[in-house]
Amino acid sequence: MAPIIPADESDAELDYSFLSRRTGFLLRLASVMNLSHLAGEMPDKALTSQRMSVLTLVAANPGASQVRIGEALRLSRPAATLAIDFWEERGCMQRRVVPGDRRSRGLFVTPAGEDLVAAFEMQTAEAEKRLREKLESDEVEELRRLLAKFLG
Numbered sequence: 403m404a405p406i407i408p409a410d411e412s413d414a415e416l417d418y419s420f421l422s423r424r425t426g427f428l429l430r431l432a433s434v435m436n437l438s439h440l441a442g443e444m445p446d447k448a449l450t451s452q453r454m455s456v457l458t459l460v461a462a463n464p465g466a467s468q469v470r471i472g473e474a475l476r477l478s479r480p481a482a483t484l485a486i487d488f489w490e491e492r493g494c495m496q497r498r499v500v501p502g503d504r505r506s507r508g509l510f511v512t513p514a515g516e517d518l519v520a521a522f523e524m525q526t527a528e529a530e531k532r533l534r535e536k537l538e539s540d541e542v543e544e545l546r547r548l549l550a551k552f553l554g
Contacts, residue, residue: 435533437451439533440525440526442529443525443526443528443529444525452477452481453485453488453489454518456471456482456489457495457522458522458523459474459475460489461511461516461519464509464510465498465500466508467507468507468509469482471509486509489515492514494512494514494515495510495511495512496510497509
């Protein structure tokens with residue numbers, strides 16, 4: 403296996419031992435790199451990747467339940483609640499009664515939330531370019547296919 407590219411010169415001599423052969427470790431490093439690229443694109447540091455992912459999923463799935471959104475993103479119930487509360491307090495998301503079931507509440511994005519999702523899509527496109535700059539387009543597609551299979 404090829405050695406891990408050091409984050410900076412201070413890591414050039416670092417031996418990752420068996421970790422360089424662990425899929426989970428490599429996924430974690432890739433995730434950290436992605437989050438770093440994304441943070442550089444985000445003007446407001448309170449708009450984390452997790453919060454923006456929640457907003458994006460609600461925008462794409464109007465009326466979905468809080469539990470369903472949390473499950474889709476593999477968030478604990480408290481983490482999902484905190485993210486939804488964050489958006490609700492900022493006027494970007496609403497909890498509304500689901501038609502036909504007065505006891506259930508669905509999540510809906512407001513126009514302000516829709517604007518943020520559109521901006522987030524552009525910001526993630528920039529971060530995505532940086533993330534895959536070392537890969538050919540067919541390698542990117544293969545990586546996505548494998549990750550989807552892994553997560554499926």
